[in-house]
Amino acid sequence: MSKHVVILGAGYAGLRALHELQKEDQEIKITLIDQNDYHFEATAIHEVAAGIQTSERITYPIEDVVKKSCTTFIQATVEKVDSSKQVVCLKDREEVSYDYLIVALGYESESFGIKGVEEFSLKMVDIPTSEKVYQHLVQQMENYKETKDENNLKIVVCGAGFTGIELLGSLVEGKKKLADIAGVSPDKIQLYCVEAVTRLLPMFSEKLGDYGIRHLKDWGVKFLLGKPIKEIKQDTVVYLDNQETNELAELKAKTIIWTTGVSGSHVVGDSGFSEKRGRVMVKADLTDSEHNNVYIIGDCSAVMDKETNRPYPTTAQIALKMGAHAGKNIKAQIKGQSTTEFSFRSQGSVASIGNSHAFGVVGKKEIKGYPASVIKKVILDRSLLETGGVKEMLAKGRFDFYH
Ligand code: NAD
Incomplete structure (x- = not known):
């Protein structure tokens, strides 16, 4: 049997x-x-959250990869x-x-039991939550036209791990579209990242990690490093500002995205x-x-x-x-x-910062800049091939580096 x-x-x-x-x-x-009745590319959801990719581009129907002669799919x-x-x-x-x-x-x-995370911050873990982040961002831009409140234009990413960094890269890229909705110039959209530690991305050398952070800073991202988040309140991130005196500080923003781990x-x-x-x-x-x-x-x-x-x-x-x-x-x-x-x-890992920049390690070699972004796309295409086969790779793969 x-x-x-x-x-x-x-x-x-x-x-x-x-x-x-x-x-x-x-x-x-x-x-x-x-x-769900679809598979999603979890490594690309930050692009949906930032509005630089549609969810259709990073999903495909599960039925497409089910061999009906031996497999039954149950949603x-x-x-x-x-x-x-x-x-x-x-x-x-x-x-x-x-x-x-x-x-x-x-x-x-993972909220680590920090007060207010569930109620007052946005998760970004799958397609519905990533779409919700983008819808929320668009709403804030619309609201700005009425309120002229700068907090509508402020976005805080909590945690500068792999997910936080890749999200910030996509948000930098998505700024122009958001600014157009709000009717402001892209530099008015303020991006912040609050992070508990000072040595970021421990899987990479300090020099390579700094490369990614420096780029994001040059593109206007403000990092608050060594500032553990203690609570999220309505439109407010509360963090430990001084470890010796235990002094807390607050950062106000209408968009708070939680990416401190899973x-x-x-x-x-x-x-x-x-x-x-x-x-x-x-x-x-x-x-x-x-x-x-x-x-x-x-x-x-x-x-x-x-x-x-x-x-x-x-x-x-x-x-x-x-x-x-x-x-x-x-x-x-x-x-x-x-x-x-x-x-x-491990064959290494590559973090994207937007569509045409990335940094990481392949084998033992450190790579960065545009060539790294090409490798990142090849990695995405390969994972599509491994789960979805040739059909899904050709339909949903990234080939925009062939010009
Ligand atoms: P992570 O654990 O890698 O990073 C979370 C960051 O949040 C850390 O820098 C941590 O110091 C910070 N943090 C935690 N609590 C905090 C607090 N209270 N206040 C401020 N900062 C706080 O989590 P992740 O980025 O969600 O990644 C999860 C896993 O998925 C990791 O293993 C990561 O390597 C992996 N990942 C891989 C890729 C990829 O290979 N392309 C992409 C995304 C995630």
């Missing part, structure tokens, strides 16, 4: 696993479950996994049983897996420590980097690799073979 593999989540990890499993000629029945919200009964509980639908399970439910915004899906904790901030320390073959038929991959998973003795950072690159590996291991298990250990060597 054919085995039933259930994949939760159609992000980078889930779709890459699907691709691997659908290649198999032996009989495997697959069910893919996601709350539903996963509530929890009951691993003792080997079933997945869905909202308003019947539960689904599995022989093998892949949990690839991705990330959520945790894995809450479903992981709700299902009783042993987790920390939604991430499960999986075994070397990517299975849960207590269930060798449950794979936990992507942003819900923590895999130890033996070199640094810390878990690898969550990136699209590692999620894709984990997806492929989990798919291969399940195929081996079904054939009665043993699983293999996951190994990962």
Whole structure:
């Protein structure tokens, strides 16, 4: 009898696993479950938030990559996994049983319990929240025409991690369009970034990180570094201004975007897996420590980097690799073979600052400027190829560097 593999989540990890499993000629029945009927390029949502890209450009229908002969797609919200009964509980639908399970439910915004974050700041984690950021920005520009209140033109990005920096780059690029709506010159749109630490982007050398920050500063972004945010109030970011005296200060703005880090899906904790901030320390073959038929991959998973003795950072690159590996291991298990250990060597990472600038590391080489932005587009195209195949890459890929 054919085995039933259930994949939760159609992000980078889930779709890459699907691709691997659908290649198999032996009989495997697959069910893919996601709350949306589309896949989105999570590494490009900041462009939608800043209004420089439409959501259509960074999404494609999940049905496009489903091989109907072996896979069923269910659009539903996963509530929890009951691993003792080997079933997945869905909202308003019947539960689904599995022989093998892949949990690839991705990330959520992390507030770290800071007061007011949920009520008074905007998240940017998926398509609806990114579209909401842009709609909010447009509304503020419209409001400015009535109020002439400069706070309508102020945007604060909270946190200068990879996400915050890439968002700031896109906002610099989107300023002109926003300024046109408000009827002001682009330099009137004020961009701020409030960040807890002073050494930014620890995955890059200090010199390379400084390159990116310097560019953003030259383009008018004001950085408040070493200023941990303590509270968000209505139209106000409250931060620690002086660590010695504990003095607080406030920054007023009508747009406050929260990008201080992420945790894995809450479903992981709700299902009783042993987790920390939604991430499960999986075994070397990517299975849960207590269930060798449950794979936990992507942003819900923590895999130890033996070199640094810390878990690898969550990136699209590692999620894709984990997806492929989990798919291969399940195929081996079904054939009665043993699983293999996951190994990962980062090929580097590149942060975009707008459409034609970027900086980062490829292999061991540091790259920056326009050439880096070309590499960034090639990386995006490759991830589209790995999850969506040639069709999606040709339809949604970035080829604007060929002139
Ligand atoms: P992050 O954890 O990398 O960065 C968050 C930043 O917010 C940090 O600089 C942190 O010091 C700051 N911060 C935290 N709490 C704060 C507070 N109270 N006040 C002020 N600042 C505060 O988070 P991220 O940028 O959302 O990225 C999440 C993960 O996704 C990371 O592993 C990142 O590398 C990855 N990512 C990768 C890419 C890519 O490869 N293209 C793009 C985006 C994100």
